[in-house]
Amino acid sequence: DAGITQSPRYKITETGRQVTLMCHQTWSHSYMFWYRQDLGHGLRLIYYSAAADITDKGEVPDGYVVSRSKTENFPLTLESATRSQTSVYFCASSGGQQASTDTQYFGPGTRLTVL
Amino acid sequence: QKEVEQNSGPLSVPEGAIASLNCTYSDRVSQSFFWYRQYSGKSPELIMSIYSNGDKEDGRFTAQLNKASQYVSLLIRDSQPSDSATYLCAVNQAAGNKLTFGGGTRVLVKP
Numbered sequence: 001d002a003g004i005t006q007s008p009r010y011k012i013t014e015t016g017r018q019v020t021l022m023c024h025q026t027w028s029h030s031y032m033f034w035y036r037q038d039l040g041h042g043l044r045l046i047y048y049s050a051a052a053d054i055t056d057k058g059e060v061p062d063g064y065v066v067s068r069s070k071t072e073n074f075p076l077t078l079e080s081a082t083r084s085q086t087s088v089y090f091c092a093s094s095g096g097q098q099a100s101t102d103t104q105y106f107g108p109g110t111r112l113t114v115l
Numbered sequence: 116q117k118e119v120e121q122n123s124g125p126l127s128v129p130e131g132a133i134a135s136l137n138c139t140y141s142d143r144v145s146q147s148f149f150w151y152r153q154y155s156g157k158s159p160e161l162i163m164s165i166y167s168n169g170d171k172e173d174g175r176f177t178a179q180l181n182k183a184s185q186y187v188s189l190l191i192r193d194s195q196p197s198d199s200a201t202y203l204c205a206v207n208q209a210a211g212n213k214l215t216f217g218g219g220t221r222v223l224v225k226p
Binding site for chain 2: 031033041042043045048050058090094095102103104105106107108109
């Protein structure tokens with residue numbers, strides 16, 4: 001049971017490049033989320049999705065794009081990376097049968113550095 | 116603005132003692148409350164969830180909820196060095212399964 005996975009785990013890129021972070025979950029959870037975590041700011045929600053083809057903005061969506069064509073995948077794209085997007089990115093999911101539907105389970109994270 | 120507040124710490128406790136962590140929230144309609152533990156360099160992992168006023172115990176952990184005071188706490192009994200981590204309080208929002216996280220309390224358990 002893989003649960004929720006993220007790839008890559010580490011990424012170094014340059015300013016202006018497009019970067020896509022992948023998130024995959026095997027629980028058939030309906031909800032998926034992208035957070036960024038920075039010192040002094042805690043976890044901040046970037047985008048979330050209630051189901052395939054349904055996405056919505058979170059607290060800090062600028063500079064990011066998401067899509068969800070399949071329930072199990074929720075990629076996050078930085079269209080033109082900036083240094084301020086250097087962060088640790090966590091994907092999470094919720095909405096399964098085994099627990100309260102709003103309990104979120106987190107992936108291992110992607111550490112992104114933009115030079 | 117919906118807020119979740121925690122003391123950032125560090126909260127330093129001797130091994131074997133009780134660690135007490137506090138969290139206040141501003142949204143009165145919140146119904147679900149969570150405590151996550153996050154080790155340095157790792158992802159948050161769920162410790163406990165609580166939905167009703169009162170206490171909920173799970174092993175060495177006890178969550179306490181007081182909706183009238185908009186307050187949720189976590190007690191860690193018989194603290195161990197392996198409990199040294201940052202503890203995140205999370206509160207649900209009214210819709211969309213979204214959670215609002217506090218900034219976290221760093222706990223240091225000294226042998």
